[in-house]
Amino acid sequence: MILETLRGDGGDILIYSENRFNLENNFRMVRRNIGINNPMRLHYNEVCTFINDTQPKTVVAYRLLTNLDNFDINYVKYGQQVLVSGAKEVIYFDPIYCVKRDGR
Secondary structure: OEEEEOOOOOOOEEEEEOOOOOOOOOEEEEEOOOOOOOOEEEOHHHHHHHHHOOOOEEEEOEEOOOOOOOOOHHHOOOOEEEEEOOEEEEEEOOHHHHHOOOOO
């Protein structure tokens, strides 16, 4: 996953994942005014906060597509719900979050 803010005021951020199933140690944030040599560690929940705020951003993530008629996205464990063209969709920050099951 990559998330980039688009303010253009020098305080923009870049968040990226390292493709590990670790909610505490998978995501890094780089502040453009500080530089790329000092990435900050982010928890999965902090990334969700950045996804859901109203600030303009570019996000590259994995989208869940299914042909199941009765699929309820409210029961998705590691996906994040977003509103796309008025419809709820589920995105995943990394493929491992799509396939990860408890205890495996």
